Amino acid sequence: MSSKKWFISLISITMVIVILFGALQFYLDPLLQYGGERGPLTFRKYDELYGNPGIAKNYDYNAVLLGPSTAENTDINELNSLFGCDAIKVTYAGGSAYNHKRIFDICTDSRNRVDKVFWAFDETSVTKDANTSRWPLPEYLYDNNIINDVSYLLNLDVFYFYTLFDIKKTLNHQNDTIMLEGTWGDDESIYCKKNALLSVSYPKRQHENKGEKYFESELLDNLELNILPMIEEHPEIEFNFFMVPYSILYWYLAKSDGTLDARIYNDRIVMGKILDHDNVKVYFFQDEKEVITNLDLYKDYTHYKPSINSWMLEEMKKGSHLLTKETYNQKLDDFYDYLNAFDYDNLFS
C-alpha cells in the first residue's frame, strides 16, 4: 500500500465513522438538545447536570421548580394540580445559587412563558462561590452555540452512559424521561432516627462562634449576581421561595462548627432583600418543630421523606407559613433562640 493511499484511507474511514456517529447521536438525542422528545427513544436517562438543560430548552411548561436534593422528591404532578400550572423540575443536588440561576436563564430564554418559580431554598446555596458551579458544567449543553455541540454529538461517554442505556430501556418498552415523581425517596425503610443519628458523629468538637458575617462575602455576591437579578429582571414571574426544614441535627452541626449565627444571618439577609419585591413570596418551614425534631422523618441530618415535600406544597397552597417584611425578623429571632436553647445532647442519649 502506498503512503498516499494509506493516509487517504485513514482520513476517509475516520471521517465516515465519526460523521455517522454524530448523525446517530443527533437523531437519537439522548439529552434532549434538539426539540425535546422526538425520534424513536421512549426513555431518556435523567441526570440533573446533563439532563436539565435539554428539559429547560425543549419542554413545554409555564412553571419551574428549583432547589437542592431536598426538592428532588417533589411530585411535579401534585405541584401542577395544586397550583394549576405545568411545571418542570430542574433541581441540583447540592447545587448553588449559581446553578439555579444558570438553569433559570435557560428557562426564561426558551420559547416558554414562565409564570411561577418554586424554589426550595436552603441557605447553604448562598455560601458557595457565586461565579462557578460546584461541578464542571458541560457548557456545550447549557449554551446555544451549535459549534460546540460537537462535544455532545461526538461524545463516546454520552453514547455509552446515556444513548445505549436509553436504547436498552426503550427496547424493554419503558417510557420515562423526566422524573415527575421522586428521584430517590421511595424506600420508606431508610427514614428512621437511627440513620439520621448515624449521619452525625457525636460528640462534635465545639468551635468558637465564627460570627454572623462568616459567609457574608459569598452571601452578598450570590444575592447580587444570582438571586436578585432573577427576581428584578422578571417582575412578571411569581417567585415562591420555601425555606426547607432541615432536621435539628443540621443545626447541631452548625452550632458545633460555630456557624449557627452566620446561617441565621444568611436567612435574614436573603429574606430582607427578596421580600422587598412584590413578585416574591417566602414560606418558612425551617422552624417546624414537629418536623425537624422528629428524626424518624429523615434519612440523614438534612434529607426528609417525600411526604414532607407534599406537606409543604399543601401548606403553600393554603397560604400558611407565609412570611412578610414585617414578620420575618421576629420569626428568625424566635427560631435562633429555640436553636440555642435546644438540648442537643438529649438527642443522642
Added chain:
Amino acid sequence: MLFNSYVFILAFLPITLIGYFALNHFHQNKAAKVWLVICSLFFYAYYNVAYLWVIISSMVANYVLSFAFHKLEGKRSILRRVLFIFGLLLNVGALFFYKYLDFVLETANNFFNMDFVYLNLVLPLGISFFTIQQIAYLVDSYKGGAPVYNVLDYALFVTFFPQLIQGPIVLHDEIIPQFQDESKIRFNSDNFAKGLYAFSLGLAKKVLLADNLGKITSFGYSNLATLSSFEAVLTILAYTFQLYFDFSGYCDMANGISYMFNIELPINFNSPYKARNISDFWKRWHMTLTRFLTKYIYFPLGGSRCSAFRTCLNVLIVFLVSGIWHGAGFTFIVWGLMHGIAMVLYRLLKKWIDRVPYAVTWILTFIFVNITWVFFRALTISDAGLLISRVFSGGFLLQAEIVDTLMNIIPVHVIKSILSFDGVLNAILIVLIFGLAIICLCTKNVQERVKSFRPRIHNLLTTVFLLVWCILSLSGVSTFLYVNF
C-alpha cells in the same frame, strides 16, 4: 489551543496544513512561512490573547540582540558583553517575573513575616520553553556559533506551533535549516502518513491513557489522609505512568504534526522507564532539556573537567536549576535535589553499581523515580511525606469516590459489568498497571515505530480505531452528582 481538542483536530490543523502547502504549491514560499507564523500565533493566543505580546516582544528583543552581536563582532567587545548580559537578564527576568516572583514573595512572607502582596499573574503559555530556546540562540550568537537568520525563519523557529507550548526544546541550528530547505516545502505523502501515525499514537497515549490515569491521580492526591495502602501505591504508580504518557504523548503528537510539515523534531523520550540507573534515566527522559542543561549550564560551569568535588557540585547545580525550571515551589526544588544527589552518588559509585545485575538496578531506579514523582506532583513536601507514609497504612480497599470515578471509565465499566466477583476493581487496576508497565518496558516506543513505519493494512486499521476512539473521547462526561448519597 490543545492538540487534543476538536477545534485543533477538525479545524486548525487541516486549515493550517492546506494553507501552507497551497501557498508553497503556488511558489509563495515566503507567504507560506508568514501563514505558518500567523497560524502559530493564533494557536498560542487561542485561550489567552493577552499574552501574545509577551512572546512577540521576547522574540523581537532576542532577534535584535543577536543581530547586534553580529554587528559588533570583533569590535567594542565590552558593549557586546554588556548586551549579552542584558539579554540573559531580560530572558531570565521575564521568566522570573511571571513564574517565580509570587513564590519568592510567598517565601519572604512566610519566613520573614513580611507582608508582600501577590501579583497572581497567569503564566504565559510555554514561556519556560520559548525562553530557554532563545537563551540558547543568544548564547550561540554571542559565541559566534549562530548566523543571523532571516527574520521570518527566526519567528518560525520560536513560534512553530507543534513545539511551542511543551517542547521538545529545539535548537536553532537543527530546525531553521529545515525551514530553509526547499526540498521540504512540498507536500510529502510518506511524511504525512508517518505524521498521522505518530500523531494518532501520541493522541491515544494522552487521551486514552494519561487522562484516565489522571482521574486516579486526582482522587489520590485529594484524599491523602484516608488512602489505603493499595490506593497509595496505585496513586503513585498512576502518576508515574500518567506523566510519561501525557508528556511523551504530547511530544509524539508534536513530532507527528511536524512530520506533516516535513520537519523533524528531536526525540524527547526514549522509553525512560527502561533506564537501568539514574544517569541512564536522564538520557531517556526529556532529552532535549537534559541537552540544554548540559550544554548551556553544566559545560560552562566546568562540567567534569575539574575536581571531583566541583564536578559533583556542578551536577547538583544543574539539577537544582532543573527543579526550579519545572515549577515554582519547594517540592520542585526537593525533586531536583533528589535527582542531583542520586546522580552524584551514581557518579561516585558507578564502578560498583554497574556490576549489579540489570534487574536489581532497574527496580531500584524505578522505585526511586516513583518516589521523586511524588514530590513533583504533591502540593507540599508534607503532602508528599503523607502519601509515602500511606503506602504502609495497610488495607486493600477502594473508597466509594474512586470506585465512582473508575466506573465512569467505559472499559472499566464494561469489564465490571461482565465480571462481578469481589475485588474485581482491584484486579482490573492491577492488570492495568502491569499492562502499562509492559507497554513501557517491552514494546517499541512511538519514535521507534515511526522510524520503522511502512503503510500496511494492519497499522491502518489500528490507527483508524485509535483515532476514532480518541476523537470520540475528547469531551467525556465529568463527575456525576452524588445521586446515591
